[in-house]
Amino acid sequence: MIYFDNSATTKPYPEVLDSFIKVSTEYFGNPSSLHGLGAKAESLLTQARRQVADLLHVKSAEIYFTSGGTEGNNLAVKGIAHAYSKRGKHIITTVMEHASIKETCQLLEEEGFDITYLQVDSNGFVSVEDLKNALRTDTILVSVMSVNNEVGSIQPIVEIGHLLKEYPQVLFHVDHVQGIGKVPLDIATAGIDLCTISGHKFHGLKGTGVLYVRDGIRVSPLFTGGNQEAKLRSGTENVAGFVALARALRLTLQKSAQDYGKLIEIRDMLLNGLNEITGVKINSPLHGAPHIINFSIPGIKSEVFIHALEEKEIYVSTTSACSSKKKSISDTVLAMFHDQKRADSVIRISTSYENELYEVEFVLQEIKNTLLKLQKVMR
Amino acid sequence: MKFDHIIIRYGEISTKKRNRKSFVDKLKNHIRWALRDFKAAKLTASRERMYIILNGEDHQKIIEQIKGVYGIQSLSPALKIGRDIEEIKTAALYYIDQLSGEIETFKVSTKRSDKDFPYDTNEMNHLLGGHLLRNKDGILKVDVKNPDLDLRVEVRKEAVYLSGENIHGAGGLPFGSSGKAMLMLSGGIDSPVAGFLSMKRGLEIECIHFYSPPFTSERSKQKVMDLAEKLALVNGSMKVHIVPFTEIQMLIQKQIPENYTMTSTRRLMLRIADAIREKEEALAIITGESLGQVASQTMNSMFAINEVISTPVLRPLIAMDKLEIIELAKQYDTFEISNQPYEDCCTVFTPASPKTKPKLEKVQYYESFVDFDKLIADAVEQTEIQKIRFGEKATGEGQLEDLF
Structure with missing residues (x-):
């Protein structure tokens, strides 16, 4: 099996599963319980939080555990909108955000918020100049993803953070779900106020995530109840999941330090190989993330292609997994190229440090074979 | 081009004539402790200054480390070319x-x-x-x-x-140069700050904590050990005297009228602390009291409580507002630990309306019916001494390292 769909989700590391099982069986206490079992669970939670904070170079108190990317993004955008609505009701985001930002913004529009959606160029980049022009006196939040989940374009987060330092009343949220461990980002120095990451994108478990909230920023909670996570997220903490996330993050950052070169080699080999195949159009920008390669084969429906590759036990994806079941057309690719046929036939390969170079050779060969076969049929 | 050495100036010490040598020696020891991660760096001293010979170590990182050492007035990095x-x-x-x-x-x-x-x-x-x-x-x-x-x-x-560049040091006097005192460490926000401020003026400190299981939990004790670990930053380690206090506290509840229990509790804590102080040959007791903050910290309360001993009780925070203290606690990195919500020796058994103006004669009269001397001696006898090193995890954290 060749798993090339790591932006949809990753396979948990065996060590991560070990931690999860051990904590779940031996330290299953509720961290809020007063007895020793509870204390143990709480101490594990504290340790997990500290480890994540240390790895991200931020403070422990700025780390909030969540159920993943969607919750993190919802909590950040709704939480800021509701906590700061007296200050203003204008939010700026981009046309190529993940559904959990896009849909949330649309909901806020119904509540009376005004949302500006920044356009992207054919490389999938937003322009800092456009953002600057979109800023208003009633702007309270800018939310931009660091790495696009479909094509892998890297947004100018540091530049945006730098610009927004001149507008202290505007908070800056970064959806870093696709970037973590793959595209370096120093949260503390980049002028970021809130940052979402998700455990299962770096070989942790589904249902775990982190929202970084800079010290001193108010966020209104989505859930009310037992006031866990410093009142920001009520609900009994998933201690085992968060310990697993802390471990997965450490392992991933370790591999990133060792194997970054391999990831680049894999991407370059894929890009070179795909470029040589007639009929293939690369959608990923030249200087994009090292782990996302997006291309179209105009004329061939993505879904057909996916299933054809699946027969060879190669797993790739159409658009982002979260929206691929509803429709096969990619909004992101459409926004970049304004080409319906191209957006209709999108294939995304997404790699991780677990992939190897020999897999690339095999995949390229199979793509060629499949294409030949399908082109005969689908003319 | 490389930075060769850092010049260290000590302000106040240079004015202390006779004790100068021991002051300088103490400062040297503490700079050495602060330099523990920089193996190549060497420390030398002359009459007026010390020099850290960098031997290739990063001067900015070293300055960041030793800026906090008490007794240093200022620092200057120097280039050799x-x-x-x-x-x-x-x-x-x-x-x-x-x-x-x-x-x-x-x-x-x-x-x-x-x-x-x-x-x-x-x-x-x-x-x-x-x-x-x-x-x-x-x-x-x-x-x-x-x-x-x-x-x-x-x-x-x-x-x-x-x-030529002059970087401000932490000031103060070197740890231990002013003698030794006992810090009453409850687990709250104030006492660790009082500890740091005392150490800044050259005091060597040991902590005393009153532990009343099952009324206070294991976690509140761990919290105190975590705070002690933070205080250990200055000298590398910290001693904590953990006093078993349950029996005395229960007797107070039984024998003393409710609105005077708090006053009596504090009096007994002070007596025990003083007995431990004597054993440890320290010369003062330090508390985190700030005037008027709570019922036990009014002038009348302090008068009624302080009466039990003649040892100096140092109260570095006496004139500070709560917000100022919190600010310092954040600087010393103790605030988050102190803020954890466990019952401690000060909060458990707090009467609904403690006397803010207790009368000395009254509390003396109430206490006269009970013989606390034996219990105090027992508590001192049974006091357990724990030593924690800087960087050591007190809360059992780190024991499950393989999970992470």
Whole structure:
């Protein structure tokens, strides 16, 4: 099996599963319980939080555990909108955000918020100049993803953070779900106020995530109840999941330090190989993330292609997994190229440090074979 | 071009005549402790100053580490370079570029112990000043009277040294140079801050904590050990005397009228603390009290409580507001630990309306029916001493390292 769909989700590391099982069986206490079992669970939670904070170079108190990317993004955008609505009701985001930002913004529009959606160029980049022009006196939040989940374009987060330092009343949220461990980002120095990451994108478990909230920023909670996570997220903490996330993050950052070169080699080999195949159009920008390669084969429906590759036990994806079941057309690719046929036939390969170079050779060969076969049929 | 050494000046110590040597020795020990991660760096001392010879270690990281050592007035990093005039010029510019803060004005002062050097002091000042002005046109100006930076150039036979930047140290006196005192550490926000401030004035401290299981939990004790670990930053380790207090506390509840239990509890804590102090040969007791903050910290309460001992009770926070104390607690990195919500010896058994103006005669009268002496002696006897090293995890954290 060749798993090339790591932006949809990753396979948990065996060590991560070990931690999860051990904590779940031996330290299953509720961290809020007063007895020793509870204390143990709480101490594990504290340790997990500290480890994540240390790895991200931020403070422990700025780390909030969540159920993943969607919750993190919802909590950040709704939480800021509701906590700061007296200050203003204008939010700026981009046309190529993940559904959990896009849909949330649309909901806020119904509540009376005004949302500006920044356009992207054919490389999938937003322009800092456009953002600057979109800023208003009633702007309270800018939310931009660091790495696009479909094509892998890297947004100018540091530049945006730098610009927004001149507008202290505007908070800056970064959806870093696709970037973590793959595209370096120093949260503390980049002028970021809130940052979402998700455990299962770096070989942790589904249902775990982190929202970084800079010290001193108010966020209104989505859930009310037992006031866990410093009142920001009520609900009994998933201690085992968060310990697993802390471990997965450490392992991933370790591999990133060792194997970054391999990831680049894999991407370059894929890009070179795909470029040589007639009929293939690369959608990923030249200087994009090292782990996302997006291309179209105009004329061939993505879904057909996916299933054809699946027969060879190669797993790739159409658009982002979260929206691929509803429709096969990619909004992101459409926004970049304004080409319906191209957006209709999108294939995304997404790699991780677990992939190897020999897999690339095999995949390229199979793509060629499949294409030949399908082109005969689908003319 | 490399930074060669850091000059350390000690303010107040230089004025203390007779104790000077022991002061300097203590400071030396603490700088060595602060330098523990920089194996190559060497420390030497002269009469007025100390020098850290960097031997290739990063000077900025070292300054960050030793800035917090009590007893240091100021620090200056120094560059060592060859005697070539072009090299000196480049070095002067480099020195300006790596300053930790922005400057607008400067002057150059050259000292020439090697009279064979081809340029005299005036020529040197002129040459270097001109070079800096040309390269920092519009950014820097010369001000010989009150410059932001006095760039000192020392020409010696073996090399040329550049220094001049003055970085403020933590001030205060070296740990231990003022003697020893016992800190009453409850687990709250105030007492650790009182501990740090006392250490800043040169006190060596040990902590006393009152532990009343099952009324206070294991976690509240762990919290105290975590705080002690933070306090250990100054000296590398911290001793905590954990006093079993349950029996006395229960007796107080039984024998003393409710609105006087708090006053009596504090009196007994102070008596026990004093007995431990005597054993440890310390000379004072430190508390985190701030005037009027809670019922036990009113003037009347302090009068009624303090009466039990004649040992000096130091209250470094007495004139501070809560917000000022919190600010310091954040600086010392103890706030988050203190803020954890466990019952401690001060919160459990708090009566609904404690006397804010207790009368000494009354509390003496109530206590006269009970013989606490034996219990106090037992508590002191059974006190457990725990020592925690800086960097050690008290809360059992780290024991499950393999899970992470």
